[in-house]
Every structure is written in C-alpha cells, then in structure tokens.
Amino acid sequence: xxxxxxxxxxxxxxxxxxxxxxxxxxxxxxxxxxxxxxxxxxxxxxxxxxxxxxxxxxxxxxxxxxxxxxxxxxxxxxxxxxxxxxxxxxxxxxxxxxxxxxxxxxxxxxxxxxxxxxxxxxxxxxxxxxxxxxxxxxxxxxxxxxxxxxxxxxxxxxxxxxxxxxxxxxxxxxxxxxxxxxxxxxxxxxxxxxxxxxxxxxxxxxxxxxxxxxxxxxxxxxxxxxxxxxxxxxxxxxxxxxxxxxxxxxxxxxxxxxxxxxxxxxxxxxxxxxxxxxxxxxxxxxxxxxxxxxxxxxxxxxxxxxxxxxxxxxxxxxx
Numbered sequence: 354x355x356x357x358x359x360x361x362x363x364x365x366x367x368x369x370x371x372x373x374x375x376x377x378x379x380x381x382x383x384x385x386x387x388x389x390x391x392x393x394x395x396x397x398x399x400x401x402x403x404x405x406x407x408x409x410x411x412x413x414x415x416x417x418x419x420x421x422x423x424x425x426x427x428x429x430x431x432x433x434x435x436x437x438x439x440x441x442x443x444x445x446x447x448x449x450x451x452x453x454x455x456x457x458x459x460x461x462x463x464x465x466x467x468x469x470x471x472x473x474x475x476x477x478x479x480x481x482x483x484x485x486x487x488x489x490x491x492x493x494x495x496x497x498x499x500x501x502x503x504x505x506x507x508x509x510x511x512x513x514x515x516x517x518x519x520x521x522x523x524x525x526x527x528x529x530x531x532x533x534x535x536x537x538x539x540x541x542x543x544x545x546x547x548x549x550x551x552x553x554x555x556x557x558x559x560x561x562x563x564x565x566x567x568x569x570x571x572x573x574x575x576x577x578x579x580x581x582x583x584x585x586x587x588x589x590x591x592x593x594x595x596x597x598x599x600x601x602x603x604x605x606x607x608x609x610x611x612x613x614x615x616x617x618x619x620x621x622x623x624x625x626x627x628x629x630x631x632x633x634x635x636x637x638x639x640x641x642x643x644x645x646x647x648x649x650x651x652x653x654x655x656x657x658x659x660x661x662x663x664x665x666x667x668x669x670x671x672x
Contacts (some may be wrong), residue, residue, distance in 0.1 A: 357383075358450055359428035364424075365458035370471040373422055376455050378415075382422025386411035387447045390432030391439025398463045404433040432483075461652060467563050472507065511602045518628075528632070531623035533663045534644045534653030543572065543611030550610050561641035561654070569644045569650040573616035580613070620645050623652050627663055634660060 364374035372378065375379065378389045389411040397403035415421045428447065432439045462469035495502075502509065519612040538562040541550050550562055554577065555652040564573040607613050621630060622641045633639045634657050 355428070355447060355450060356429060357424035357431060358454060360424040360427065361422070361451070361454060362420075365454060365469070366461065367368075369458065369462045369467050369469040369504075370505070370508060371503050373503055375460075375469065375470050376459075378422040379455050380451055381418065381420030382411075382415050382425035383428050383451045384443060384448050385418070385420065386422075386425035386429040387416060387432050387439070387443035389414065391430070391443055392434045394436065394439050400433060400436070404430050423433060430613075434668045471505065472567045472667075516566035523564050528627040528663060529623065530621050530625045530627055530644045530655060531652070533627055533659050534623070534655045535659065536561060536653040538643070538651055541610050542566070542576070543609065543614065545610045545611060547613070551580065554670055561656075562610075563618070563643040563651055564610055564616075565651050569617055569647075569653050571620055571645060572616035573611070574618045574641065574643065575610050575614040576641065579615060582613075591627060618643060620649075621655070622647070627660065628662055 361379055364371060365379060368374050386407075390407040393399075393403045393407035393410065397406060399501065411425055411429040412421075416423055423526045430582065432447075441513055441667065459469055474561040488510065491506065495506065495509075501532065504512075539553060539557055539559060543566070550575055554562060561574055563571050564575060566572050619633060619637065619639055621633075623644055623646050631641060633642060639656055642655050643651055644655055646652045
C-alpha cells in the first residue's frame, strides 16, 4: 500500500540497533513527513515542485526533532504524488501501518534475542584505560565530525573501547601474569611481628608483603602505607622515631602483621592476561597485586613497575 514501508521494514527487522530504526524515528519521521507532504500538496499546485519541497522540508524537520528516518522522505513524496486527501492518508493507512510495523518489530526482535527498542544511552562501563579515551573525547570527536551516523553514541563508544582493547591485546600479545610476576614472592604469615615484617621489607627493598595462611593462600597484604598510617603521625617525633615505636610494639600499638594488614586483597591468576591488570592499577588504586595459581596459592607478585616495563618492551618491539 505504501512502498516506503518496505524500506522501514528493512531497518526495523534488519538493523534494529540503528538510531534510524527506533520507534520514535519510525513513527515520528513517517507521520511528520506525510503531514509535510499533505501541506505541500495543498499549497503548491505544481506537483514536481511540491514533491521537491516536501522531501527537503521533511528532512529539515526530522533532524532537529531527532526522528530522522530515511523512508520518511519517500513518504512525503508519496503523499504528494497520490494527489488525494493527504490528511486522511497520514492517519490511515500511513500511521496505522507504521504502528503495526513497530509493534511487530518489538515482538520479533525480542523473540530472536535482539533488544528493540535498542538502548541509545551510554552504559557505565568505567573501563577507560583499555580504550585509552574518555566519554568526553567521543563527544569532542562527534562534534568535530558534525555528521549523522547510523549508529548510536553508546554503540560507537562501546565499539571504540573494544577496538582499543583489541589493539592493546595485540600489542601485549599473549603475555600472562606468570610471565612478568616477581618470583619467588616474599610473604609473611599473619602472626609475624611487625618488626620482622619491616626488616624483611627493608632488606629486600620491597614495599609490600602478601600475608598468607598455612596453605600459602593469600589472606591479606601489608604495605609501607599501612605502617605509615599507624605510625602516630600526630606526635612531634620524627618519622623514623615513630616507625621504630610502631615496629617495636611499644604501648598499645599493634604487635603483628595480622592487625594492620589490608584484607580482603585483590589477586590475579597466573593464567590471566597481563592487560587485565591495567584497570586495577589505573583505576582501582592498587600498587601491588599478588598472583595465585589454580589452587589459589601464592605464586608471585606484580607491581606497577612490572606492568609498565612490560608495556614499554611491547611498544619498543613494534617500533
């Protein structure tokens, strides 16, 4: 009955994620264009001129009203060429058929596992590090491009993040945590005194010690920051004196590692890709991540320095 509905059907059934195929563009764009065609048909006697004006005006109105729908231009031309009652055509059969088409598309797409209407909003991913850009960067690029894209902003940002992650994956290759972790790892049990833990950290020149149980499973981590946090920073003694007071266990200070360790602690598997640690370091505030094997036993430790060194090596290898 209306040929342009065939083009609308291609969009709503074949490209249901397109912004041009969403219910508002289909309904609003088709109906608005039909009304524009009716106005031009009654106001402009010359059919060729009326058709040209109807198509141009319908596009000019659909863009700011955010209901751009390509078959709408054909709909405006159809109403002009029928030379009938355009107002009646806009209500029936055009609006009626478009409503039936959209309703059928909702049922069909959801039954076949595709969400329709497709969400046109940015989902809070937060994985900025993998894509190396932020949402504001996407907005700036779209403003500079200044063209209508047949993809939603949310889908575009998601695709860019996936592309960035794939590029990052390609750069790092198949580097696993087991390939870059420090081993053997230095660790202590929860009952070890603060003095012993501090002396181990100083002698090995490390800034963190995983805390393990009798089965060598990680139950926490103690870092230099934990010592600093409990070193009575409100006293007038020097920092060295305050640390000595802490590790010697004077007064009511904690005596062993289990009392000051951070738990639970973020860990990673030896088989994980090294790139999986990037968001943990860049956004999670971690500086040391214990690495465990398949039995959840401590196997090594990866620091920010280890990861940066790996990235630098991968970049040099591609130059």
